[in-house]
Each structure stands twice: as structure tokens, then as C-alpha cells.
Amino acid sequence: MTSRAVFIGSEIYRRSTYGGQHPLAIPRVSTVIDLCRALDWFGAGEYRASPRAKPGALAAFHTPDYIAALQRAEKRQTVTDVDRSRHGLGTLSNPVFPEMFRRPATAAGGSLLGAELALGGLSVFNPGGGTHHGFADRAGGFCYLNDPVLAILAMLRAGLDRVAYVDIDAHHCDGVASAFHGSQQVRMISLHEDRRWPFTGGVSDTAGGAAYNIPVPRGFNDSEFELILDEVILPAVAGFRPQAIVLQCGADAVTEDPLSRLCLSNRCHWKTVGALQQLSSCLLVLGGGGYNPWSVARLWTGVWAILSGRAIPDHLPEQAQNILRALDWQRQRGQDRPQAWFTTLRDAPRTGPIRSEVRQTAGLVSARLSTWA
Incomplete structure (x- = not known):
């Protein structure tokens, strides 16, 4: 099968970890790659190995001092008090680990390659990307x-x-919002859990006129997501008439994730991908958050199916099931795991009532659409 889609991956994600107790001490991108191969979902030319971005390319946004500090920390496997204080390195969220420069530089190289390929008319998926909390001179929120x-x-x-730029991660994209504050060229739409770290992205925060922020309450369900998607996100994107769309498709808004209290199924993410693919021939989809290895692997594998035009099976073949059954997670040891985590990609729908606060937020954001043509 041939498609107008490209998957960007790397083996660095298989052998690299932030540390045994870190939320990202789980396999994510490597499992997605393995599942796609088990399903025979990489046709000729569809899989591309991610390059590693060089310091000069990173300096398009990040400061030379910060890039040097990150490289220095990887080489020495320690940080000075000055670098920890100034650049946020060597913290619980952004610890020192063996690939702490090479791994994020690979994710950045993948997104830069993805941008180039998307500009050529391809739909591109870089699941290792989506690190939206990084600042020009400082790491933050697991993002270097x-x-x-x-x-x-x-x-x-x-x-x-x-x-x-559309972001449906459970956490607000504070680094991206800071980078494009006041921009007339970038429209940012972020849906995220209200009153959750980094505690930014209130509905009244427009990032200097560049952003729609959509904070949603705990328990946010599929029915509420569909309302927001149809009445806010898609009109906000379409009204901007974008020449390109970048979607941060973090997997931490689903029910099973330990770092949010939202209650979505992965169907919401897949519907968003499909809808945005209809709005632009230049689409780059990135990963992001996601801290349950089964829900991340199943969600992102489905993202690739949507982008590349493949049918998602109701029941996974044995080889794919074995990949999911072989996963381990310290948080789940000794606990029963739903069979659906092993046998399917598609979650059951998680519909529910549409609460008044969700309707109110949708109305507040929608009211600005006509003024931001």
C-alpha cells in the first residue's frame, strides 16, 4: 500500500529512559513502531529514521548557552548548581540521564524533517515529538x-x-504559547485540563491575541470533547485559513493516564487527526504526554492508521497482542489489566452528559471567533 503519509521514528527511544522512577520510564515510541510493523503498516517509503538536530538548528529557538549546558550535562552526567538554577536541568522533572541531549535533539530533528516533508504535501507523524513545555533558555515539564x-x-x-497549532495534551502548552505570544502568523488552540500544572492557559489568556485556550474540567468525556472539537477547535482552525497545521497529540487525556483526571477515549484523538487532515494538505502530527504504556501505544498506533488511511481492526492479530502483553509498568504490578489493552486498539466510547461549565467555556471562546478572522 502506498500513502501520502510518513512516520518518523528512531531506535534511541527504545534504549533511552529518564530514570526508573520517572513517569517517562516506560516504552512509548518503540512500542508504536513494533505494533505498526506487526500490523504490516509500513509500506515502501512510509518509515523514516529521525535525524538528530544539530546545535545550529536548535539555535533557531534555544539560546546557545542553554544548548551548551544541555550538551555539557549529558557529557559529564552531572550539572552545576548554576545550570540547575538557570536552565532547569538536573531536576526531578528534567533529570540527568545518558541521552539527555541526544534524545530530545532526535525528537527535534524528527519534527524539523517532518515540517519539511509536510511542506511537500505529506501527512507526517513524529510520535517522539510534542515536547511543548521547553523554553528558549530552560527545560520544563519533562521537555528539554x-x-x-x-x-x-x-x-x-x-x-x-x-x-x-492545535494541542490536545492534558497540559497547557506553555512553552509554545511563550514562543509565539502576540504572533500574527501562528494561531494556537490548546485544550487542556483546568487547574493542572503548569497552571497556565486560562480561557481569558489569549497569548497577546495569538491563542484560544480551552481549559476543561475533571471528568471531561467524549461527548464534551466532540462539542469542543466541532464548535471551537475546527472553526478556529478553519477561520484562520492555515497553510499548515501542527497537531500536538499527547495521549495523557485518556481515562487510564495517571497524570490527568480527564476521561476521554482514544477515539477523540483519532477524530481530531482525521478532521484536521481534511483542513490542510500540510499536516504534522506530534506525540507529547502519555504515561500509561498501553494507552499511549494503542492511541498513537491508531493515529498512524488514520494518517496513512489504514483500517483499524476490531481484534489485533496474535503478534501485535504479544507486544502489548509483554509490556510492564511499575504502577500496575500486581493489578488486573483490562483485556482490551492487549486485544484492541480502539477504546470503547466514553460518552456522558455535557456539563454547563463546558458549554460556558465553549461559548466564551466561540464568541471571539468572529473577531479573529
């Missing part, structure tokens, strides 16, 4: 570099003047 910002900047340098 900000590959979404680097990808968008590459699109702007290529001559585009309207790029839509």
Missing part, C-alpha cells in the same frame, strides 16, 4: 527542547505566514 516551536519556525522560514 521545544520541537513544536522549532517545526513551526521552520515552516515560517519556508515562506508560510499562517500556521495553526
Whole structure:
């Protein structure tokens, strides 16, 4: 099968970990790659190995001092008090580990390659990307570099003047919002859990006129997501008439994730991918959060199916099931795991009532659409 889609991956994610107690001490991208191969979902030319971004490319957003500090920390496997204080390195969230420069630089290289391929008319998926909490001079929220910002900047340098950035991670994209505050070229739409770290992205925060923020309450369900998608996200994107779309498709808004209290099924993410693919021939989809290895693997594997036009089976073949059954997770040891985590990709729908606060938020954000043509 041939498609107009490309998957960008790397083996660095298989052998690299943030440390045994870190939320990202789980296999994610490597499992997605293995599942796609088990399902025979990589046709000729569809899989591309991610390059590693060089310091000069990273300097399009990040400061030279920060890039040097990150490289220095990887080489020495320790950080000075000055680098910890100034650059946020060597913390519980952003610890020192053997590939702490090479791994995020690979994710950034994948997003830069993805931007180039998307500009050529392809739908591109870089699940290792989506590190939206990185700042120009500082790490934050498990993110050492900000590959979404680097990808968008590459699109702007290529001559585009309207790029839509959509973020459906459970956490607000504070690093991206800071990078494009006040921009007339980038429209940011972020759906995230209200009153959750980093405690930014309130509904009244427009990032200097560049953003729609959609904070949603705990227990946010599929029915509520569909309302927001249809009445806010898609009109906000379409009204901007983007030449390119970048979607951060973090997997931490689903029910089973330990770092949010939202209650979505992976169907919501897949519907978003399919809908945005209809709005632009230049689409780059990135990963992001996601801290349950089964829900992340199943969700992102389905993202690739949507992008590449493949049918998602109701029941996984034995080889794919074995990959999911072989996963381990310290948080789940000794606990029963739903059979659906092993046998299917598609979650059951998690519909429910549409609460008044969700309708109110949708109305507040929608009211600005007509003024932001």
C-alpha cells in the first residue's frame, strides 16, 4: 500500500529512559513502531529514521548557552548548581540521564524533517515529538527542547505566514504559547485540563491575541470533547485559513493516564487527526504526554492508521497482542489489566452528559471567533 503519509521514528527511544522512577520510564515510541510493523503498516517509503538536530538548528529557538549546558550535562552526567538554577536541568522533572541531549535533539530533528516533508504535501507523524513545555533558555515539564516551536519556525522560514497549532495534551502548552505570544502568523488552540500544572492557559489568556485556550474540567468525556472539537477547535482552525497545521497529540487525556483526571477515549484523538487532515494538505502530527504504556501505544498506533488511511481492526492479530502483553509498568504490578489493552486498539466510547461549565467555556471562546478572522 502506498500513502501520502510518513512516520518518523528512531531506535534511541527504545534504549533511552529518564530514570526508573520517572513517569517517562516506560516504552512509548518503540512500542508504536513494533505494533505498526506487526500490523504490516509500513509500506515502501512510509518509515523514516529521525535525524538528530544539530546545535545550529536548535539555535533557531534555544539560546546557545542553554544548548551548551544541555550538551555539557549529558557529557559529564552531572550539572552545576548554576545550570540547575538557570536552565532547569538536573531536576526531578528534567533529570540527568545518558541521552539527555541526544534524545530530545532526535525528537527535534524528527519534527524539523517532518515540517519539511509536510511542506511537500505529506501527512507526517513524529510520535517522539510534542515536547511543548521547553523554553528558549530552560527545560520544563519533562521537555528539554521545544520541537513544536522549532517545526513551526521552520515552516515560517519556508515562506508560510499562517500556521495553526492545535494541542490536545492534558497540559497547557506553555512553552509554545511563550514562543509565539502576540504572533500574527501562528494561531494556537490548546485544550487542556483546568487547574493542572503548569497552571497556565486560562480561557481569558489569549497569548497577546495569538491563542484560544480551552481549559476543561475533571471528568471531561467524549461527548464534551466532540462539542469542543466541532464548535471551537475546527472553526478556529478553519477561520484562520492555515497553510499548515501542527497537531500536538499527547495521549495523557485518556481515562487510564495517571497524570490527568480527564476521561476521554482514544477515539477523540483519532477524530481530531482525521478532521484536521481534511483542513490542510500540510499536516504534522506530534506525540507529547502519555504515561500509561498501553494507552499511549494503542492511541498513537491508531493515529498512524488514520494518517496513512489504514483500517483499524476490531481484534489485533496474535503478534501485535504479544507486544502489548509483554509490556510492564511499575504502577500496575500486581493489578488486573483490562483485556482490551492487549486485544484492541480502539477504546470503547466514553460518552456522558455535557456539563454547563463546558458549554460556558465553549461559548466564551466561540464568541471571539468572529473577531479573529
